[in-house]
Amino acid sequence: MVEMKLNAHEKKGTISRYLYGQFAEHLGRCIYEGIWVGKDSPIPNIEGIRIDVLEALKKLHIPVLRWPGGCFADEYHWMDGIGPASERARMINNNWGGVEENNHFGTHEFLRLCELLETEPYISGNVGSGTVREMQQWVEYMTFDGESPMANLRKENGQDKPWSLQFFGVGNENWGCGGNMRPEYYADLYRHYSTYVRNYGDNKVYKIACGANTDDYHWTEVMMREAGGLMDGLSLHYYTLPTGNWLGSKGSSTDFETNEWFSTMKNTLYMEELIVKHSKIMDKYDPEGRVGLIVDEWGTWFDVEPGTNPGFLYQQNTLRDALIAGINLNIFQKYSKRVKMANIAQVVNVLQAMVLTEGDNMLLTPTYHVFEMYKVHQDAELLDVAFESPLYTYGAQSIPQLSVSASINTDGAIHLSACNLHHAENTTVSCHIDGAEGKKVSGRILTHTSLNEHNTFEQPERVAPVNFEGVTLQNGHLQFEMPPASVVVLTLE
Numbered sequence: 465m466v467e468m469k470l471n472a473h474e475k476k477g478t479i480s481r482y483l484y485g486q487f488a489e490h491l492g493r494c495i496y497e498g499i500w501v502g503k504d505s506p507i508p509n510i511e512g513i514r515i516d517v518l519e520a521l522k523k524l525h526i527p528v529l530r531w532p533g534g535c536f537a538d539e540y541h542w543m544d545g546i547g548p549a550s551e552r553a554r555m556i557n558n559n560w561g562g563v564e565e566n567n568h569f570g571t572h573e574f575l576r577l578c579e580l581l582e583t584e585p586y587i588s589g590n591v592g593s594g595t596v597r598e599m600q601q602w603v604e605y606m607t608f609d610g611e612s613p614m615a616n617l618r619k620e621n622g623q624d625k626p627w628s629l630q631f632f633g634v635g636n637e638n639w640g641c642g643g644n645m646r647p648e649y650y651a652d653l654y655r656h657y658s659t660y661v662r663n664y665g666d667n668k669v670y671k672i673a674c675g676a677n678t679d680d681y682h683w684t685e686v687m688m689r690e691a692g693g694l695m696d697g698l699s700l701h702y703y704t705l706p707t708g709n710w711l712g713s714k715g716s717s718t719d720f721e722t723n724e725w726f727s728t729m730k731n732t733l734y735m736e737e738l739i740v741k742h743s744k745i746m747d748k749y750d751p752e753g754r755v756g757l758i759v760d761e762w763g764t765w766f767d768v769e770p771g772t773n774p775g776f777l778y779q780q781n782t783l784r785d786a787l788i789a790g791i792n793l794n795i796f797q798k799y800s801k802r803v804k805m806a807n808i809a810q811v812v813n814v815l816q817a818m819v820l821t822e823g824d825n826m827l828l829t830p831t832y833h834v835f836e837m838y839k840v841h842q843d844a845e846l847l848d849v850a851f852e853s854p855l856y857t858y859g860a861q862s863i864p865q866l867s868v869s870a871s872i873n874t875d876g877a878i879h880l881s882a883c884n885l886h887h888a889e890n891t892t893v894s895c896h897i898d899g900a901e902g903k904k905v906s907g908r909i910l911t912h913t914s915l916n917e918h919n920t921f922e923q924p925e926r927v928a929p930v931n932f933e934g935v936t937l938q939n940g941h942l943q944f945e946m947p948p949a950s951v952v953v954l955t956l957e
């Protein structure tokens with residue numbers, strides 16, 4: 465039995481809703497097919513955006529959507545993607561499969577998608593192969609209200625009023641696909657490019673600098689030292705691979721044994737160490753915590769589904785992905801003083817997706833369900849939860865078995881999200897609540913007896929949340945029993 469104490473008096477700051485952000489890149493079937501089918505498609509759409517996916521994503525209350533990449537961003541020239549679709553430039557998507565990109569989904573289409581989703585756009589600008597002028601003009605095009613060459617061009621293209629644009633990334637992975645730069649060089653480029661990312665009128669841009677790959681602490685050190693005062697956010701990218709190794713096979717998304725289940729859990733928990741260590745460097749240069757750590761790419765990365773284009777990064781999504789989602793969201797919440805945004809990669813048909821599509825079929829993944837269950841934490845106050853997790857031991861290695869986070873919302877409802885990482889063992893939690901008078905408890909659980917269970921187009925509801933009956937509330941005391949490999953969200957009102 466795990467003894468837990470939840471202290472509702474001890475509010476530890478707001479959990480930014482932007483921790484629940486998503487990412488949509490021009491990669492494989494994410495944008496084309498997954499989101500954009502075009503106005504003439506037989507698949508029901510609103511102005512070219514498929515309705516089934518749109519409606520499913522709306523239910524997640526996505527707070528922010530990053531676009532157009534990823535690696536694609538540093539080869540993207542935004543002017544190719546405006547004006548009449550038939551006249552737009554065709555290009556090669558060099559990063560992802562070498563396929564043709566017809567630019568039918570561009571700035572107007574993306575910002576329309578954001579309006580329909582009621583989400584904030586987060587645009588990644590091109591530093592690797594774009595000019596300062598190009599970046600300056602893009603921001604002017606989107607946000608300037610008045611008479612100017614770019615505002616006039618926008619109006620000619622049918623958008624009279626400027627959009628509001630809060631988040632802008634100055635390059636992506638500039639240590640790799642975004643130009644193979646050294647941090648010293650990129651820090652200067654960041655200072656240079658970001659100068660021209662202007663605030664027009666009331667539009668205030670939150671500028672995000674390219675941050676480190678995984679444990680490249682030197683990158684964070686240099687960026688904070690040389691450019692920390694000129695940025696609002698610094699990114700971090702970390703993907704969970706079962707093997708932890710980029711060379712060779714990364715492992716199948718569906719065909720795995722308990723050893724890979726364990727190693728995937730272990731590797732994903734590394735996110736906490738990364739956040740702690742990068743934050744420590746940021747604290748040195750920014751003790752007030754003004755600069756946000758923006759984990760704008762995270763999630764699982766497996767081998768692509770057999771028979772699919774290796775450049776399209778299409779993978780299935782099992783109960784294992786659900787656990788990975790829950791664990792990482794709990795970690796981001798724990799460090800929400802510094803972590804101000806996170807964007808799982810990616811929203812549709814790529815890597816750890818929310819939604820998969822095939823023709824006019826669509827399914828919701830186990831990861832989707834976790835985001836839907838956890839959305840109750842968005843903008844709530846983080847609460848202190850004290851407990852000592854039992855260990856999950858596999859061979860000679862051990863990790864914590866339980867991952868937990870709790871919050872209280874403005875109506876006084878408490879939500880507790882818990883993941884049991886163990887592939888075979890239950891865990892029973894006895895949780896004492898201090899400082900809140902909960903009268904009733906309810907909950908939902910996502911689990912399955914088979915670790916690699918997943919939804920298919922034929923059976924799209926094999927893994928879906930159900931009401932959780934295994935919880936009781938007596939005299940301010942919650943008791944619940946979690947089956948192996950499960951994600952639970954409780955509501956105490």
Ligand code: AHR
Pocket residue numbers: 489533534535536636637761809810815
């Ligand atoms: O999300 C897929 C790719 O992973 C992105 O394009 C890139 O930024 C990262 O390496």
